Amino acid sequence: MRIDVAACAVSAFIVFGASASMAVVDDGEPRAAAASEGGGADAASLIERGAKLYVRKCGACHSPDANRIGPRHEGVYGRKSGSVPDFRYTKALGALDIVWDEETLDEWLTNPSAMAPGTAMGFRVTDAEERKAIIAYLKTL
């Protein structure tokens, strides 16, 4: 089946009544530099930012309450690595004997395969401020 995607997009546009004005808006995601310049957001705003980043950067594979490509994250902070009972981990995670806290989560998010060679998680969060926000959010799950 071959479909003209551009034509389909126009159809979708019509179906959903999207505005042809193509409004431009801030995406609500403060960039790391802006956050740094702000000089220390309070805990609530850090968590709020972390929640948005979680959806954006972790949401492809993880959910708080369901095992998907990766294990669910509810209760991850303070939990032993590789310990969600109904998720099958790689051997690399099975062998990683740590507890997820600020330090270990930061190291993990920086470069998972350096921390646990052979892990299936290749995603890296390269920005330290973003890692801090994500970890702040993970603490709340």
Add this chain to the structure above:
Amino acid sequence: MTFDLTHHRSRRSILGGAGKTLSLTGLALVAGGVSPAFAAKDDAISQDVQILNAAIALEHEGIAAYQIAATSGLLEPGVVEIGLTFQGHHKGHRDALVKAVRDLGGNPVAEKALDEYAQALGAATLKSQSDVLKLALKLERGAANAYLGLIPSLGPDYHQIAARMAGDEAFHAAILGNALGEPIPKSALIFG
């Protein structure tokens, strides 16, 4: 939950799939051992297999999500057609990733039952076409970011294919966002 990303290859299968590495490593084995350099190369191949398998799992979920959407009865026919086209793209991604894993001597991860995806994605909570599209948008945005975020962990041979897949996911996300009437993001570097 029986989803298994643990498809560690035996050393034999790693070497068997490693092309040029085979004869050199075979010589090293005959000589009485494997040098740290060869071991490191094997580790890198194994790491690539794991990450590529996670990407396959991601594509399996995407294919399932569009299947669930197409058969939900919540979508207009024209929207179903778009969804099936996007699903076809994800099948193309899956096939390319499966080939890559097999070329490396690995075993591609299998898909789960459709019901498992439906449960994990909260399909029962979808009540309207808009709900379905919002879920699709969330998954597509996530997938674009996932591919971009894993590139540094992949061997250089797979950077380009991961980037191309990220481009496809971003394309899907743009159309879905447009269909939902979402405004264009103001800031640059929308993904990643």
